[in-house]
Amino acid sequence: MLFHTWTFAIFFAVVYPVYRATKGTRFELPWLLAASYVFYGWWNPLYLLLIAYGTVMDYWIVVRMDRSRRKKWWIALSVLSNLGLLGFFKYARFAAANFNWLFAHLGIPYAMPMPDILLPVGISFFTFQSMSYILDCYRGHVERERSFLRYAVYVSLFTQLVAGPIERASNLLRQLREDRRVAWEDVSDGLSLFVVGLFKKVALADYLALYVDKVYAAPADFQAPALLLATFAFSWQIYFDFSGYTDMARGIARMMGLKLLFNFNNPYLADSLGDFWRRWHISLSTWFRDYVYIPLGGNRGTQFSTYRNMFLTMVISGLWHGAAWTFLIWGVLHGLGRVLTRELERSDFYRDSVPRVAKQLGVFAFVTFAWIFFRAQSLDDAWVVISRIFTGGWMDPAFPLLALAMVLSIWVYEHLCESKARALLEQAPVRVTMAVALLVYVAVFPAGAAQKFIYFQF
Amino acid sequence: MAQDRENPQPQAKPTAPRIDLRFSSNALLLSWRQWAVAGIIFVSALVLAPRIGERLENFHPPEDYRIPYDLSNDYWLFGRYARQAAWRERTLVIGDSVVWGQYVKRGETLSHYLNDRAGEARFANLGLDGGHPVALAGLLRYYGGDIVRTRVVLHCNLLWTASKKHDLTSEKEFRFNHPTLAPQFVPSIPCYTEPYSRRLGYAIERQVPFFGWTNHLRVAYLAGMDLPSWTMEHPVENPLTATRLPLVPADEPPLHEPIAWTARGITKQDFEWVDLDASLQWRFFRQAVETLRARDDKVFVLVGPFNEHMLTDESLKTYAARRRTVEKWLRREGIPYAAPAALPSDLYADASHPLAEGYRMLARQLWEDEAFTRFAADSPSAP
Numbered sequence: 104m105l106f107h108t109w110t111f112a113i114f115f116a117v118v119y120p121v122y123r124a125t126k127g128t129r130f131e132l133p134w135l136l137a138a139s140y141v142f143y144g145w146w147n148p149l150y151l152l153l154i155a156y157g158t159v160m161d162y163w164i165v166v167r168m169d170r171s172r173r174k175k176w177w178i179a180l181s182v183l184s185n186l187g188l189l190g191f192f193k194y195a196r197f198a199a200a201n202f203n204w205l206f207a208h209l210g211i212p213y214a215m216p217m218p219d220i221l222l223p224v225g226i227s228f229f230t231f232q233s234m235s236y237i238l239d240c241y242r243g244h245v246e247r248e249r250s251f252l253r254y255a256v257y258v259s260l261f262t263q264l265v266a267g268p269i270e271r272a273s274n275l276l277r278q279l280r281e282d283r284r285v286a287w288e289d290v291s292d293g294l295s296l297f298v299v300g301l302f303k304k305v306a307l308a309d310y311l312a313l314y315v316d317k318v319y320a321a322p323a324d325f326q327a328p329a330l331l332l333a334t335f336a337f338s339w340q341i342y343f344d345f346s347g348y349t350d351m352a353r354g355i356a357r358m359m360g361l362k363l364l365f366n367f368n369n370p371y372l373a374d375s376l377g378d379f380w381r382r383w384h385i386s387l388s389t390w391f392r393d394y395v396y397i398p399l400g401g402n403r404g405t406q407f408s409t410y411r412n413m414f415l416t417m418v419i420s421g422l423w424h425g426a427a428w429t430f431l432i433w434g435v436l437h438g439l440g441r442v443l444t445r446e447l448e449r450s451d452f453y454r455d456s457v458p459r460v461a462k463q464l465g466v467f468a469f470v471t472f473a474w475i476f477f478r479a480q481s482l483d484d485a486w487v488v489i490s491r492i493f494t495g496g497w498m499d500p501a502f503p504l505l506a507l508a509m510v511l512s513i514w515v516y517e518h519l520c521e522s523k524a525r526a527l528l529e530q531a532p533v534r535v536t537m538a539v540a541l542l543v544y545v546a547v548f549p550a551g552a553a554q555k556f557i558y559f560q561f
Numbered sequence: 562m563a564q565d566r567e568n569p570q571p572q573a574k575p576t577a578p579r580i581d582l583r584f585s586s587n588a589l590l591l592s593w594r595q596w597a598v599a600g601i602i603f604v605s606a607l608v609l610a611p612r613i614g615e616r617l618e619n620f621h622p623p624e625d626y627r628i629p630y631d632l633s634n635d636y637w638l639f640g641r642y643a644r645q646a647a648w649r650e651r652t653l654v655i656g657d658s659v660v661w662g663q664y665v666k667r668g669e670t671l672s673h674y675l676n677d678r679a680g681e682a683r684f685a686n687l688g689l690d691g692g693h694p695v696a697l698a699g700l701l702r703y704y705g706g707d708i709v710r711t712r713v714v715l716h717c718n719l720l721w722t723a724s725k726k727h728d729l730t731s732e733k734e735f736r737f738n739h740p741t742l743a744p745q746f747v748p749s750i751p752c753y754t755e756p757y758s759r760r761l762g763y764a765i766e767r768q769v770p771f772f773g774w775t776n777h778l779r780v781a782y783l784a785g786m787d788l789p790s791w792t793m794e795h796p797v798e799n800p801l802t803a804t805r806l807p808l809v810p811a812d813e814p815p816l817h818e819p820i821a822w823t824a825r826g827i828t829k830q831d832f833e834w835v836d837l838d839a840s841l842q843w844r845f846f847r848q849a850v851e852t853l854r855a856r857d858d859k860v861f862v863l864v865g866p867f868n869e870h871m872l873t874d875e876s877l878k879t880y881a882a883r884r885r886t887v888e889k890w891l892r893r894e895g896i897p898y899a900a901p902a903a904l905p906s907d908l909y910a911d912a913s914h915p916l917a918e919g920y921r922m923l924a925r926q927l928w929e930d931e932a933f934t935r936f937a938a939d940s941p942s943a944p
Contacts, residue, residue, distance in 0.1 A: 109765050110758040291593035299589050310789040503792035505800065534591050538599040541589070543606055547775050548788040
């Protein structure tokens with residue numbers, strides 16, 4: 104069930120009034136859980152077994168851990184259970200394919216059977232969310248949740264179940280405990296977020312996808328300008344797609360009186376790679392910071408160990424995104440980029456003399472280059488794209504001017520938002536006019552049938 | 562990642578990201594009062610846009626007008642043309658491509674020859690290419706709301722019951738014409754494979770005229786594509802100056818070569834006729850009649866004429882029985898009808914489509930039919 108479909112509109116039209124009516128009563132949590140399970144089961148009812156297993160297992164482990172002196176054993180069991188689930192559904196096929204490749208090259212006459220497993224939507228997100236609760240309980244940063252129902256809602260809440268933001272118990276679980284009324288402001292703020300997200304997805308991401316999909320489906324058929332433009336277009340497509348989803352998720356939650364974590368903050372205005380990761384998919388970045396980078400040692404050791412920890416964190420992040428060499432290389436690139444740019448930032452010249460806009464363009468160019476590996480269907484395709492960008496001819500890319508104008512408008516708008524002109528943009532007539540314009544555009548000119556969100560595959 | 566943040570105490574409590582912003586800087590924050598204003602403006606735009614669009618768009622159909630083939634999926638235009646024709650007190654001739662005139666030019670259709678014999682423009686061609694009864698029932702229900710207290714000649718083509726596939730009762734999945742007009746959920750159409758989420762979209766969108774109008778813009782101005790897809794095909798062209806399909810083309814050649822079925826090498830057919838009691842198409846034909854009668858329209862049904870020469874003896878017997886059943890139902894319901902005898906064999910292009918001369922003969926037969934002349938003489942607003 105996608106947020107930008109009539110199916111979801113009807114689902115929410117049923118769920119929301121009942122939620123409001125039951126808010127603060129003993130029926131609130133059962134209703135939210137039922138709605139969330141219907142939402143998730145809409146893709147495939149069998150997925151419900153998976154999320155139910157993860158929920159029961161983690162809840163039980165925390166109960167046992169709470170009463171046990173050997174907490175480490177329980178946390179190990181939980182990590183094993185969660186990563187085992189993730190590994191089986193997400194990485195088994197990748198691992199088997201690589202083992203078979205290795206066996207073939209070593210001359211070992213054996214081939215592992217290729218598991219035919221359907222990757223459940225959003226498994227990486229709700230698994231990480233559940234793990235953060237257990238790890239925080241283990242560290243004593245959050246209290247054990249006594250209500251199983253509330254914990255089950257925390258894991259499965261439909262607003263952010265399939266693509267985040269990856270919530271923390273300290274944020275969402277706390278709000279689920281509070282008996283807070285939904286104010287008019289919550290509804291209007293939620294609507295504001297939802298409409299912007301809807302526009303990003305329907306009008307921008309799905310539009311750019313038409314060009315990107317065409318070029319990346321057969322990169323060898325295109326020359327440098329088309330490949331370059333498709334790569335830049337993908338940069339914007341994935342941003343509009345994912346941040347659009349996040350805006351809609353946060354908007355829906357906000358209408359229900361829940362404040363989900365902030366996840367994007369104009370990432371393409373970042374002036375360093377570190378800055379980029381503080382603006383892009385923030386809930387995942389902070390997750391890796393808290394549960395991978397810091398446990399690895401963070402920046403407490405030598406410069407070398409800090410860089411090593413940074414690099415490893417990025418590589419793991421790459422693998423989190425997908426079971427393919429392309430994602431691994433994407434992670435490696437960002438890991439190397441982080442190390443190199445951190446060194447660069449230590450120099451006075453770079454820090455003080457290079458104009459900010461040059462740094463921003465540099466970061467954008469690097470991030471865009473790395474997206475090639477993220478988007479390409481295989482390593483071979485990625486090499487084709489890169490080699491043809493630098494060596495290909497100059498055939499007309501046939502990139503739609505309207506799409507170019509729309510992306511440029513957004514880029515200028517983002518700049519204005521971070522400038523003194525923001526005050527002008529916040530004038531009521533300007534905002535109302537823009538809201539109407541977004542709605543009219545979405546109603547009149549949407550791109551074809553509803554497209555899935557890119558991050559659903561992770 | 563965000564590990565740049567200095568963290569001198571690695572065991573410190575990991576908190577949720579500290580950025581306490583309700584919105585990203587490129588979001589658009591409106592108060593509920595502002596949303597109320599925006600909502601009113603937006604809804605007004607949805608209501609007014611089709612009306613304003615209709616006023617701005619030049620559409621003056623000539624006497625022999627039929628909706629161009631390329632605009633067959635433009636149901637909003639059908640509704641608009643039906644409204645105009647009804648307002649001019651024309652008799653609307655509604656049906657599938659037999660009425661539309663698949664093998665003839667615009668000036669050779671049934672409605673043309675009916676007008677010809679009447680000596681004035683009294684009939685309007687509202688045929689829909691591929692308009693099987695299930696689709697026609699949906700078309701009249703959702704887009705024919707202005708066909709009120711009007712005379713309507715409704716064509717009944719039994720070809721749509723000639724097999725389970727024609728009847729849409731086949732279990733085998735296939736794509737049929739005008740799926741957005743068909744019932745999306747109940748009754749279930751076994752061969753209909755569209756995902757439920759899309760069906761829900763169809764079911765909602767056909768209730769709202771605005772979406773019909775946006776579909777009209779796509780079909781008539783953007784070659785059936787949405788704007789993004791159109792700009793992919795025309796990357797540097799201005800969509801506002803798009804090459805539009807003329808709503809009133811100078812003339813259209815026949816869709817297919819106008820030659821007799823015998824010259825096409827078609828042999829006699831043994832159709833697997835569906836029992837009318839179990840037929841979905843027959844059920845929806847009756848529903849279409851009921852829809853029109855509920856709007857106080859005067860309905861006249863034209864049954865056939867089917868190309869009986871193309872049927873094997875066995876198939877012809879079954880067809881005759883089906884036709885008798887249809888006539889019986891029409892008599893029982895008190896609906897005036899004509900079921901003319903089959904035209905000469907060489908006046909058919911296939912199983913049900915006459916050639917130009919066939920339409921001329923059919924028009925003459927109708928004008929000689931007592932029920933039809935009585936129907937045509939009636940005032941549409943008479944009780």
